[in-house]
Amino acid sequence: MAKINENYLKLPSNYLFSEIAKRVKNFQEKNPDAEIIKLGIGDVTQPLPKVCIDAMTKAVQEMGNAETFRGYGPEQGYNFLREKISEWNYKKNGIDISADEIFISDGSKCDCGNIQEIFSLDNKIAIFDPVYPVYLDSNIMAGRTEIIFLPCTEENNFSPEPPNEKVDLIYLCSPNNPTGTVLNKKILKNWIDYAKKNNSVIFFDAAYSAYITEKNIPHSIYEIDGAKDVAIEFRSFSKTAGFTGTRCGYVVIPENLFGTTSSGEKILLKNLWLRRQTTKFNGTAYIIQRGAAAIYSDEGQVQIKNLINYYLENARIICEGLKEIGLKFFGGKNAPYIWLKTPENFSSWEYFDELLKNFNIVGTPGAGFGACGENYLRLTSFGNREETLKAVERLKK
């Protein structure tokens, strides 16, 4: 008898974004003339940089010629991309991460979801609350039950202290989804010290690092001494270069980062991940990897900077508007997300409905990211300029 993985039944059956879509659909049906502006889902709207388009156009042509055709690529990604990432994202910033420590994937969601597979089911997990749902759900699905939530509140600047008890695996995300806040060097150093003391491993999700505008906020956890002994880092082209529908990301596993067996033996995590990827993954499409590699040139860097600045300007417009109205919010400075405190103690979903009904604006209810997201709403700056301006104008009225 084919028995199912019953851990799946522990997940909430209604996925956050499905519920939002349902409510929006209902509203639109009842109000067919309403011009709804979506500032909810974290999806980009602007076209890919020209360097990426040119590189992919060329790569497609290569696939049409026997001389330049590519079959299976290496599961860990092509060296032309791994070398560029090592050089441009790490070595140029004084961080010693080599191409061998970089594994290309079809996106950070996959990497963040899959990474737990190389670890034992009896590890104790620490995650922030509110949190990107993939960290939690992938662990529940695998059957992990010891999960500690660290509340992120206005009082602790959305940056909880390491727990008093020992945890084995820690998910950190900076700039943070959903709160839009960042972890500074001192805070990260504190987490690294904790991890060293407890032989924990940190999963550092830096998918939004390109949005950091303030100096002294680390773009990579490896900017901090000792991180290579305890941390795996996730990065993505999705929000850096508009690749949400093009799919490319990568994970960094330092060459001397170890996990432990029950008998105390040290095992290189890099080797376990390679084994995972060679068995359950077959590499990212050659065409896509060429597109990703194109951002690592002087012209490519200018183009992605323009793209990021476009969204950051949206964030600034939203923040200015909210200030003017007198609404309280966090984030939006080093992140594409604005974490809006609901006025008059509205619940997240009540305020979601209010915004939809009165202003035809869609946000994401903070409660969907965890209990501590209650009384918040996440707004994103990934819309186009006109809609963003219009949304702010509506709110001001």
Add this chain to the structure above:
Amino acid sequence: MAKINENYLKLPSNYLFSEIAKRVKNFQEKNPDAEIIKLGIGDVTQPLPKVCIDAMTKAVQEMGNAETFRGYGPEQGYNFLREKISEWNYKKNGIDISADEIFISDGSKCDCGNIQEIFSLDNKIAIFDPVYPVYLDSNIMAGRTEIIFLPCTEENNFSPEPPNEKVDLIYLCSPNNPTGTVLNKKILKNWIDYAKKNNSVIFFDAAYSAYITEKNIPHSIYEIDGAKDVAIEFRSFSKTAGFTGTRCGYVVIPENLFGTTSSGEKILLKNLWLRRQTTKFNGTAYIIQRGAAAIYSDEGQVQIKNLINYYLENARIICEGLKEIGLKFFGGKNAPYIWLKTPENFSSWEYFDELLKNFNIVGTPGAGFGACGENYLRLTSFGNREETLKAVERLKK
């Protein structure tokens, strides 16, 4: 303390194709003038069909314009591709599989490796021996221990009977990798009856179905009555349209296919898979899906037929050559693989070394696919014509 998934340590540390690469490299270094012909790995060599190139070129351009840009797509794939698959691969052949039952992925290796995640760890697994290593390795990595091997031998035509004991999950692959043999309707009916009787689920890997030349050999398990109640099917664009480096495949989970909880409740497998994909996957790149969809047109079908015929002609050339030499082999008629019986009782690896040394030809040792692959060598027809002809000439001498 971050504990690793110790199931990984049960895997053989030397991956088959790494060992082959190592031996080839050693030989080439000692014999720099030897012109080595690779008939080992199952990777295609011919360029993508023109319809795919054109469609992807257009899709890349779309990604460069704000009006036609695509962000996140649906995790289960775009409807334009799912509808075409339903129509061209199923409904045109009288099989009632709808777009809703089709889930697009970045390749069959990923689907075959990931599918076990939605099932309980205490299921008993049946796999053929020899077998595509992903079925076995993905289950070992997940921690399943009850795995039954069904020997495929010359005596049983490489088609073992269902076991006497009850198994819960069954991996079938036809046309078979590595043996190149096929399962006919009667045999599949027998497996379906077994699965119905035991409430088992069959994983039917049809990645090579485009290579079937004989009538009455099923291309899909759903050609057989009752299969929709017990079977999940895997298909791929890799060998159908040369997508090994372009990455697209799909899995079919019929809408009324159930798994069971420990308390006997029936759960739709389709819903579990959707939950798995929405959490740990983020869809296949839009550009790639457009390329895949292009084969579903009259012109597209002509182009992939030409591509497949090119490789089938290679297979014919190899088979004719082996016959002339007097070597015994199987497959090569409905599959791109030829399963060569080693002469003079050579072991697989001994014969691998012989072929490399004496003829500078690389095959894949059958023993690498399981104990019953001993004394066999897998040859593939995915090389280019010139090399394939040259390899056969060398063998004849």
